[in-house]
Amino acid sequence: MEVRNGMPATAxxxxxxxxxxxxxxxxxxxxxxxxANGEVAVRNSRFPEGPALVYTKAEVDALIQGMKSGEFDDLVY
Incomplete structure (x- = not known):
């Protein structure tokens, strides 16, 4: 099965x-x-059947490192 951005998370x-x-x-x-291919899917828990966004491990790592360092704090505080 082909995995693509925006596909239903339930699929x-x-x-x-x-x-x-x-x-x-x-x-x-x-x-x-x-x-299974090592990428990471992300979904909104309020809409579990909604679209999933698919990222590489490197992209997710960059996001997590940015969060840990506070780069996105201004978005929620």
Missing amino acids: LPGVMWQKSSYSNSQGNCVEMARL
Whole structure:
């Protein structure tokens, strides 16, 4: 099966979605899943059947490192 950006998240075969323990009690969070080809899919937990965005491991690593260093703090504080 071809994996592509914007495909329904429910159409991704055999993925295990993960969410942060920092997610709020209403379930509003971003969920991520490792794909068989090593890429990472991202979806909105409020719309689990909605589109999935697919990123390379390097792209996800750059995002996480930027978050850890505070580069995106101004978006939420």
